[in-house]
Amino acid sequence: MGEYTFETRLLHNKHKVDPATGAVCVPIQHASTFHQSDFDQFGKYDYGRSLNPTREALEDVIAELEGGAKGFAFSSGMAAISTAFLLLSAGDHIVITEDVYGGTFRMVTQVLTRFGIEHTFVDMTDINEVKQAIQPNTKAFYVETPSNPLMKVTDIKAISELAKEIEALTFVDNTFLTPALQKPLDLGADVVLHSATKFLSGHSDVVAGLAVVKDEDLAKRLGFLQNGFGAVLGVQDAWLVLRGLKTLHVRLEQSQKSAIKLAEFLDAHPLVEKVHYPALEHHPQYHVQKSQAAGPGAVLSFELANEDALRSFVSKVKIPVFAVSLGAVESILSYPAKMSHAAMPEAEREKRGIKNSLIRLSVGLENPDDLIKDFSEALQSIQQKELVLQQGESS
Numbered sequence: 001m002g003e004y005t006f007e008t009r010l011l012h013n014k015h016k017v018d019p020a021t022g023a024v025c026v027p028i029q030h031a032s033t034f035h036q037s038d039f040d041q042f043g044k045y046d047y048g049r050s051l052n053p054t055r056e057a058l059e060d061v062i063a064e065l066e067g068g069a070k071g072f073a074f075s076s077g078m079a080a081i082s083t084a085f086l087l088l089s090a091g092d093h094i095v096i097t098e099d100v101y102g103g104t105f106r107m108v109t110q111v112l113t114r115f116g117i118e119h120t121f122v123d124m125t126d127i128n129e130v131k132q133a134i135q136p137n138t139k140a141f142y143v144e145t146p147s148n149p150l151m152k153v154t155d156i157k158a159i160s161e162l163a164k165e166i167e168a169l170t171f172v173d174n175t176f177l178t179p180a181l182q183k184p185l186d187l188g189a190d191v192v193l194h195s196a197t198k199f200l201s202g203h204s205d206v207v208a209g210l211a212v213v214k215d216e217d218l219a220k221r222l223g224f225l226q227n228g229f230g231a232v233l234g235v236q237d238a239w240l241v242l243r244g245l246k247t248l249h250v251r252l253e254q255s256q257k258s259a260i261k262l263a264e265f266l267d268a269h270p271l272v273e274k275v276h277y278p279a280l281e282h283h284p285q286y287h288v289q290k291s292q293a294a295g296p297g298a299v300l301s302f303e304l305a306n307e308d309a310l311r312s313f314v315s316k317v318k319i320p321v322f323a324v325s326l327g328a329v330e331s332i333l334s335y336p337a338k339m340s341h342a343a344m345p346e347a348e349r350e351k352r353g354i355k356n357s358l359i360r361l362s363v364g365l366e367n368p369d370d371l372i373k374d375f376s377e378a379l380q381s382i383q384q385k386e387l388v389l390q391q392g393e394s395s
């Protein structure tokens, strides 16, 4: 099916129809165990943790979409990421992007350290800083691009080349862009990771994680770990992700178009101090993003003057939900300092530029003009509040 474009392959892939019945969606197989007809040789399926046909369909589809050898489905994005980290051993060292997802930060700093796996946080946009962090025991580079929540863009090809020179693996968290917009394996990465909770499923109704690897040997090692650690995705959830995937392209395209419109509106607004979004020409890695991805995605972040202004804005804005998460049909405003990055101590956060005046926006499928009107009114109310305060001071 390689000859079709991405949006067609979302629908017309190996699991387009069920070979047993012709059903146009993948059947949900609840069985935890499978009858074996031969005493010595078991069939393809023997036990649900090891392999299940519904989960396998999702694993096949994501592997094909990412251009990898094999896909793996986990009970959450963190389960996928944590299992991938088990490819490493005590004494190994990871070079990792400094504004990494909060849960990954917690795993690396509070769990892997107990197992003797070391790490160095770097600004991955600076290849020299990455080079300087390399140690004789560096075995993996961990990339998140665009990063969360500052939307910094890492050159996946440059990092992968550097990793190959020292025989280290490159992991890329592709949650923000998905294979609809970015294909890390084609750029040289070894392992692609996803929180399928976000854009891949897209409806804020399932928690799931995926991993895809490029080579067969690595596939065997990760498959062994998936079965060994056992944090597999349940079948109902696998089905929900499969369903969500069918509309990935239209959802992301629409959300991205609206995100660009919103980013331009915010960028021009006098009360907005800064907008972080790689579609804006002033974004420091605008060109890297253009060269390695088919678009900027539908997540952006912006800063107001201070935390008070932000609190006032969030209390006035009506359309987006104010919640943890991203990549859904509804727009989501999140406050990284207290949500995705709550696991990061304040000093670490500030050092990384994740200020208390920063808010992240994941743009959904609402009409962008409704969102702009809503944001505009919420921002205006801050201005009025400030005027009242100023008048109060002068009287």
Ligand SMILES: *Cc1c(COP(=O)(O)O)cnc(C)c1O
Binding pocket: 076, 077, 078, 079, 101, 103, 144, 148, 173, 175, 176, 194, 195, 196, 197, 198, 207, 208, 209, 325
């Ligand atoms: C949400 C998220 C994760 C964690 O995924 P869960 O499904 O919540 O476990 C990892 N990376 C990124 C970039 C995320 O946004």
